[in-house]
Amino acid sequence: MGNRLRWASAALVVGLAAAGCTGGGGGEGEGGYPRAQTLYTTGTQWGPPANWNPIMNWEYTTGTVGYIYEPLFLYDPLAGEYIPWLAESEEWVDDTTYEVTLREGVEWSDGEPLTAEDVVFTYELARFESVPYSHVWDWLASAEAVDERTARFEFETPRYQEWAYFTYSNPIVPRHLWQDRSEEEVTASANENPVGTGPYLYEDHSEDRQVYRRNPDWWAIEALDMRAAPEYIVDIVNTSNEVTQRLLTQGEVDLSNNFLPGINQTIEGNPSITSYFEEPPYMLAANTAWLVPNTTREPMDDPEFRRALATSIDIEQIVEGPYSNLVEPADPTGLLPAWDDYVDQDVVAEHGFGHDPDEAESILAEAGYEDTDGDGFVETPDGDAVELTLIVPSGWTDWMEAARIISENAQAVGINVTEEFPDQAALNDQRAAGDFDLVINNERQLSNTPWTYYDYMFRLPVQDSQTTVNFGRYENEELWDLTQELAETPVDDTEAMRDTISRIQEIQLREMPIIPLWYNGLWSQYSTQHWGNWPSDAEGAPHYLPTTWRNYNQLGAVLTLTELEPAGG
Amino acid sequence: MRRYLARKILIYALTFFVAVSVNWLIPRLMPGDPIRTMLSRGASGDEESMERMRAYYEQTFGLDEPAWQQYLNFWTSLARGDLGISVWLFPQPVTEILLAAVPYTLALLLPATLLSWVAGNRFGAFAARSRWLDNTVLPLGYVLTATPYMWLGILLAWGLGIVAGWFPTAGPYGFGSIPGWNWPFITDLVSHWFLPFASLFLVAFGGWAIGMRNMIIYELEAEYSTYLEALGAPRRLVRRYAFRNAVLPQLTGLAVQLGTIVAGALLTEIVFAYPGLGNLILEAVNNRDFFLLQGAFLFIVIGVLIANFIVDVIYVVVDPRTRTQMQGGAA
Numbered sequence: 001m002g003n004r005l006r007w008a009s010a011a012l013v014v015g016l017a018a019a020g021c022t023g024g025g026g027g028e029g030e031g032g033y034p035r036a037q038t039l040y041t042t043g044t045q046w047g048p049p050a051n052w053n054p055i056m057n058w059e060y061t062t063g064t065v066g067y068i069y070e071p072l073f074l075y076d077p078l079a080g081e082y083i084p085w086l087a088e089s090e091e092w093v094d095d096t097t098y099e100v101t102l103r104e105g106v107e108w109s110d111g112e113p114l115t116a117e118d119v120v121f122t123y124e125l126a127r128f129e130s131v132p133y134s135h136v137w138d139w140l141a142s143a144e145a146v147d148e149r150t151a152r153f154e155f156e157t158p159r160y161q162e163w164a165y166f167t168y169s170n171p172i173v174p175r176h177l178w179q180d181r182s183e184e185e186v187t188a189s190a191n192e193n194p195v196g197t198g199p200y201l202y203e204d205h206s207e208d209r210q211v212y213r214r215n216p217d218w219w220a221i222e223a224l225d226m227r228a229a230p231e232y233i234v235d236i237v238n239t240s241n242e243v244t245q246r247l248l249t250q251g252e253v254d255l256s257n258n259f260l261p262g263i264n265q266t267i268e269g270n271p272s273i274t275s276y277f278e279e280p281p282y283m284l285a286a287n288t289a290w291l292v293p294n295t296t297r298e299p300m301d302d303p304e305f306r307r308a309l310a311t312s313i314d315i316e317q318i319v320e321g322p323y324s325n326l327v328e329p330a331d332p333t334g335l336l337p338a339w340d341d342y343v344d345q346d347v348v349a350e351h352g353f354g355h356d357p358d359e360a361e362s363i364l365a366e367a368g369y370e371d372t373d374g375d376g377f378v379e380t381p382d383g384d385a386v387e388l389t390l391i392v393p394s395g396w397t398d399w400m401e402a403a404r405i406i407s408e409n410a411q412a413v414g415i416n417v418t419e420e421f422p423d424q425a426a427l428n429d430q431r432a433a434g435d436f437d438l439v440i441n442n443e444r445q446l447s448n449t450p451w452t453y454y455d456y457m458f459r460l461p462v463q464d465s466q467t468t469v470n471f472g473r474y475e476n477e478e479l480w481d482l483t484q485e486l487a488e489t490p491v492d493d494t495e496a497m498r499d500t501i502s503r504i505q506e507i508q509l510r511e512m513p514i515i516p517l518w519y520n521g522l523w524s525q526y527s528t529q530h531w532g533n534w535p536s537d538a539e540g541a542p543h544y545l546p547t548t549w550r551n552y553n554q555l556g557a558v559l560t561l562t563e564l565e566p567a568g569g
Numbered sequence: 570m571r572r573y574l575a576r577k578i579l580i581y582a583l584t585f586f587v588a589v590s591v592n593w594l595i596p597r598l599m600p601g602d603p604i605r606t607m608l609s610r611g612a613s614g615d616e617e618s619m620e621r622m623r624a625y626y627e628q629t630f631g632l633d634e635p636a637w638q639q640y641l642n643f644w645t646s647l648a649r650g651d652l653g654i655s656v657w658l659f660p661q662p663v664t665e666i667l668l669a670a671v672p673y674t675l676a677l678l679l680p681a682t683l684l685s686w687v688a689g690n691r692f693g694a695f696a697a698r699s700r701w702l703d704n705t706v707l708p709l710g711y712v713l714t715a716t717p718y719m720w721l722g723i724l725l726a727w728g729l730g731i732v733a734g735w736f737p738t739a740g741p742y743g744f745g746s747i748p749g750w751n752w753p754f755i756t757d758l759v760s761h762w763f764l765p766f767a768s769l770f771l772v773a774f775g776g777w778a779i780g781m782r783n784m785i786i787y788e789l790e791a792e793y794s795t796y797l798e799a800l801g802a803p804r805r806l807v808r809r810y811a812f813r814n815a816v817l818p819q820l821t822g823l824a825v826q827l828g829t830i831v832a833g834a835l836l837t838e839i840v841f842a843y844p845g846l847g848n849l850i851l852e853a854v855n856n857r858d859f860f861l862l863q864g865a866f867l868f869i870v871i872g873v874l875i876a877n878f879i880v881d882v883i884y885v886v887v888d889p890r891t892r893t894q895m896q897g898g899a900a
Contacts, residue, residue, distance in 0.1 A: 032745035040744055047852050048666065048844070050658035058610040059659060130625035135618040187622075188629055188660050206748070207669055207844035208740055234744055239842035242723075243739040246731060252744060425601020425857050428609065432602075443609070459616060467605055468619055550610075 033211070036566055039230035039531060042244060043257025043523065044548045045237045049205040053191035054171045055125070057132050057551060061210050062235040066553020068109075068196035068212075069171035072100055072119065075164075075448040076556040077338040078284075078543050082164070082448070083556065086114060086172055086197060088149075092490070096141075096158050100167070102149040106219040108174050110195045116145035121175035123153070130187040133170055159487040161451040168448065168554045172197070199228040199561065208237040220562075229531070229564035235548060248273060251529035257547050259523045261398065264324050272528045276536050276546060280325035283521030284545065288334045288453070289399075289442040291390075291406065291515040294434060295474040299380050300388075304367035306512040311353050311360040312413040313406055315518055322401035327518045333505050334457075334516030339450045341494070344502035351509035360413040369414075377416035388417045390438040391431075393424035399440055402517070432465045434473050441471060442520050446555065449491065454483040454504055457514050474513035479504060522547055533565040577881055581874050592866040593643055596859045597636070603656045603857040604632065630656060630860070643863070652867070653860035657852060663864040666849065671868060673741060674845035676762060678834045681769035686823055689777025694812050696778065697785040706778060713775025718833035722768040722840035729764060736764045739842040765841040769834055773826075780822060784815035817888055824880040827873050 041062070049061035054069040065071075072087040084090075088103045106114040120143045126134045139157040146152050155163075174195055178186070194202055197219065200212035212233040220226040236253065238244070245260050247253040249270060260266075266273050267282055275282040293300035293309065300306060315329040332352040333343050364370075368381030379385055390407055392399040403419035410417040417438065422430070430436045444456040459469040460480040466473060486500045524546045526534045535546040542563035544556050604626045608619060627633045630653075631642055646653060652663035696706040713721075730738035737743065742757045788794060788811035797807045835847030842848070846865050853861040885891050 032743060032747050035745060038745060047658050047849075048661075048669070050655070050661045056659070058608055059657075129618070129621040132618060132622065133615075134621060135615045138617070184629075187625070190660055204747075207673075208842065209744060236740075236744055237842075237844075239739050240839070243842050247739065247744075423599075423601070424855065425599065425606055428605060429600050429602060432605065463616060463620075465620075467609065467616065467623075469616055 033232045033234065035530060037231035039233045039255070039561070039564065040236060040247075040253045041233060041255045041257070041548045042236040042238060042247070042253050043255075044550060045210065045235060047237065048207045049210045049237075051190040052194040052202060053187075053189060054173060054194075054196075055131055055187055060550070061205070062548050062550070063200065063210065063212060063233065063553070064194065065171045065551070066198065066558040067200035067233070068194045068198045068202065069173065070196065070198045071168050071171050071554050072102075073168040074554060074556045074559070075168040076544070076559075077446050077448070078545070078556075080338070080341075082168065085168075087167070090167070092158075092160075093152075096155045098153045098155070098158075098163065099146070100151050100153075102151075103219065103223055104149065105223070106197055107217065108176075108195050108197055109201055109215060109217070110174075110177075112174065112176055114172070114174075114197055115148050116151040118172050118175045119143075119151040120145050121179065122170065122172045125173070125178070125186060128183045128186055130183060133166060136166060157488065160490045161449045161487045164491045165448055165452065169551060171554075199558065200233060203232065210235045226559075226562045228561045229566070230561065233561075248525060248527055251527050253527065254529075254531050255524070255526045255546065255548065257522075257524050257549055259398070259521070260525065261322075262324065263525055264326055267525065273525055274528060274534060274536065275525050276522075278536070278538075281328045281519075281521060282326055283523055285328065285336050285338070285446070285519035286522035286547075286549075287442045287445045287520050288330050288336060289402075289440055289517045289520050290334065291517055292431075292439050292441050292472045293513075293515070294436055294438070295472045295513060296434060297437060298384070299369070299386055300437065300472075302367065303511045304363055305369065306515065307353065308360045308363040308367070308369070308413065309410060309415060309417075310512055310515040311356050311363065312409045312415065313515070313517070314355045314409050316355070317405050317409070318402045319518060321405060322398045323518070327521055330516035330518050332509060332516065334514070335450055335453065336446055336519060338446060342450050342498060342501045344498070344505050347502055347505045347509060351506060353509070353512075355409075357409075357413050364414065371414060376414065377411070378414045386416055388415070388437040390417050390419045390440070391422055391427055391436055392419070392440050393427050394421040395424070403440065431471050432467045434466065434471075439471060440517065443468065445551070446522075449486075449497075450501055451483065451486045454479075454486060454501075457508070458483050472514055474511075476507070476511065476513070479507055479511075479513075482507075522549075522552075528567060530567050531564045532567045533563050535560055535563070573885070574882075577878065581878060585870060585874060588870045589647075589863075589867060590640075592863055592870070593640060596854075596857065596862045599857065601857045603859060604630070606857050607656050607659065630654065647867075652864040655853075655858055655861045657856035657858040657861060663860050666861060667846070667864050667868055670845050670849050673843055674834060674838065674847070677765055677769055677837065677843065677845065678831065681766055681773060681834070682823075682827070682830055685770045685773035686777055686819070689774045690781045690816060690819055692774075693778035693781025693783075694785050694808070694815070697782045697789070698808075703782065707782065710775040710779040710782070713771055714773075714779060716772055716775075717836075718768060718772055719836040719840055721772055722765065722837045725764050725768050726840065729767075737761050738764060741844055761841075761843075765837045765843050768837055768840075769830070772833065773830060776826075777819065777822075780819055781815060784818060785811055788812075788815050813887075817884070820880060820884055820887070824877045827876050831869055831873060 044062040052061050052064045054060055054065045070086050072085060074083040074085050076083055086102060086106060087100045090100045093099055102114060102116060108114060123136060123143045125131055126136050128134065139155060139159055141154040141156045143151065143153050177195055199215055199218045201215045203211040203213040205211060214228055214231050238258065241258065241260055244256055244258050248256050264282055267275050276284050293306055295301050319325060319327055319329055331343055332348050335343055364378055369378040371377060372379050372383055377386060390403050392403045400421055407417040407419045431439050444453055456469045458476060458479040460475060462470060462473045462475060482500055482504045486497065489496045489500060522545060526546060533542065535542045535544045542560065544559045545552055546560050547557045604623050608622055631639060655661050655663050655666055658666055696702040726738040730736050737760060740761060742761050746754055746757050748754060794807050794811055835850060838845040838847030839851060849861060850865050853865060
């Protein structure tokens with residue numbers, strides 16, 4: 001019996017293994033994608049590719065926007081410039097009228113021409129409330145096609161900053177294919193067989209990868225003399241850090257956008273692995289990590305207390321410890337390095353803060369926080385004990401380490417903070433309901449304007465459930481008014497922008513409603529074994545964002561592909 | 570026999586009902602809101618449109634209904650073979666996601682379980698014969714069976730994959746391969762399959778080998794063996810009888826162990842980035858994807874129950890005593 005069973009199971013193995021290949025049949029015949037013409041990327045996709053719907057901007061398959069669907073403009077945050085993309089030019093005809101002119105000769109991949117009707121249609125789609133940018137109709141009055149290539153938008157309240165954000169972040173979809181779709185088909189369909197205008201076409205996918213093939217008819221080849229270098233792009237669903245690191249060092253993956261602890265040693269030790277900067281912090285900054293105090297709770301409702309807490313934190317210890325210098329301490333205003341120009345240095349010099357335990361202690365003492373019961377920790381001026389909990393998601397090891405350091409720092413000046421690591425979903429619940437003392441958050445990403453950050457910090461009114469902004473439930477009408485004023489400042493009026501931002505920063509630094517910690521990196525490490533000319537800060541190298549993260553192609557990450565060169569000829 | 574089977578089937582049906590209900594309930598007791606988890610990955614930070622989208626998708630998933638209604642809906646759609654739509658991999662139907670993943674899990678589980686059981690029993694019985702083998706196999710077996718699946722997986726990946734470079738350590742097939750019925754692809758598939766299979770096989774193998782070795786020694790010292798030997802029966806005959814008796818507890822052991830083996834396979838899949846149920850369950854938990862979680866556990870529950878049922882039936886076939894008892898009971 002033993003022998004027979006053994007053979008039967010061996011046969012079964014082969015049978016099942018063969019049955020395991022469920023991916024679509026490849027058109028390339030035998031073998032695989034030629035290595036020299038294929039770019040392997042990873043770091044964005046967490047599960048099997050599930051949809052290619054550009055409207056569902058939280059989970060479309062890597063590359064859906066950027067490789068297939070394209071926006072009117074790109075915004076290059078390193079140069080601080082808008083790059084006309086599907087649009088050729090834009091103009092504010094008057095204060096409330098905006099006109100955009102499309103390039104000539106742009107075609108959808110099914111051969112139909114791109115027209116102004118497509119642009120208008122893309123915004124008309126937002127009449128469906130389930131479309132992520134549906135709030136545009138809160139301040140947009142009408143959209144119409146003036147002629148074949150020109151679309152006109154009339155605004156009730158022209159939020160120039162936000163509109164500029166829209167022009168590059170929202171991809172245009174083809175009206176001729178989408179016009180008959182119901183709300184469900186628009187916001188809840190997988191959109192198989194995506195038809196876009198971009199540099200790549202959908203080729204194939206399976207449970208653990210997405211494959212793109214170059215679009216030979218991409219408009220930019222003629223219009224901008226640009227060409228995406230790789231014939232194929234294979235985006236690999238995230239695996240464990242160990243696997244990713246191994247694939248990278250063996251040259252099986254060309255671009256990894258994962259946070260790999262200790263990658264600095266690999267970059268230093270392995271000549272074929274590089275990153276944007278040759279030395280610390282190695283990575284560009286993608287977002288600011290903030291310490292958010294719940295301002296509805298005592299004593300976090302007291303600006304002096306918040307200031308003392310901020311002053312007690314030694315960011316350098318976090319940067320050098322858990323991050324081994326892969327990140328940089330944030331500016332006291334929390335604005336990303338790309339927005340350096342908007343930081344009012346005078347205001348920072350006057351109201352800024354830095355790590356200073358003595359200062360923290362004296363702020364506490366002056367504001368009446370004293371250790372009255374002799375337990376080594378301060379009590380509130382009313383004599384109540386201060387016992388705060390700092391929460392970060394369990395499993396985020398770098399943040400867990402950082403939280404330990406922050407608690408130690410705070411305890412050193414007499415503020416009793418302890419760290420807790422709830423499961424991430426539980427933490428999201430607590431954060432949204434305002435049921436926490438202190439939490440670390442970095443959800444707001446790099447964009448064209450600091451307005452997006454102020455919207456994140458000061459947004460009013462505070463709702464029962466705060467799911468995306470103002471987690472600390474900080475209420476300050478003046479700051480919110482200034483934020484709205486900033487939203488309505490024309491993007492080219494940098495003087496007025498700076499002026500408003502400077503006033504915001506002054507109040508912000510006095511009130512300290514939210515404490516900037518460090519800049520989280522645009523995690524990105526690449527192998528030069530098969531592809532060269534990667535972005536870096538070196539002279540002559542391309543200065544683009546080397547990433548496949550969702551919504552970063554609109555920030556010019558897609559341009560990285562046009563600059564790549566095959567290694568070794 | 571019929572009564573025996575009928576009773577078994579009733580028990581299995583009850584187990585199924587309870588297990589599936591618990592699977593339905595547990596994810597919903599966890600804190601965390603699946604819709605918010607899903608939407609918070611997006612770029613739109615506008616609080617108002619977020620609220621509208623949340624209402625919309627809650628309705629889409631039927632999460633706005635009272636819990637008892639959701640529970641009823643679950644059973645009615647299950648009866649139609651509909652497991653719902655995944656929240657995490659929206660808008661893919663759960664059934665499709667699972668059907669794509671199950672072959673990979675089965676391709677690991679079935680051969681690993683069966684081969685390790687057969688080979689472990691053979692080897693254990695063989696080892697009980699010689700002092701030398703016994704001294705080496707016993708400790709090795711203990712080490713193997715005590716090794717967590719995940720850890721052995723990492724060791725194998727490091728040793729045979731990275732250091733020796735014989736086997737790839739991630740994915741179901743090379744990232745540059747195009748699936749098709751050709752030899753290069755099939756060898757690619759098998760070489761990716763080997764390490765996860767081996768780590769499952771080895772851990773289970775150790776356990777079975779030790780179990781069998783102990784049972785055989787026990788049986789060889791039983792009175793019927795001594796009696797047979799005293800009668801002058803050949804050694805091989807005695808051993809064959811001992812083996813038959815020793816295999817019975819091992820069979821029961823297999824039924825009991827199935828759950829653990831499945832759990833081991835899930836961890837192994839995560840180590841080798843093998844796209845089976847393991848990775849899906851992990852991410853479904855993280856994303857509070859009730860529907861996918863429910864579906865994945867449903868598959869596992871059904872799988873374990875079927876396997877147990879088969880073991881039950883085999884037991885009747887290989888152990889004449891159960892048959893006699895049943896006939897006695899029926900008479």
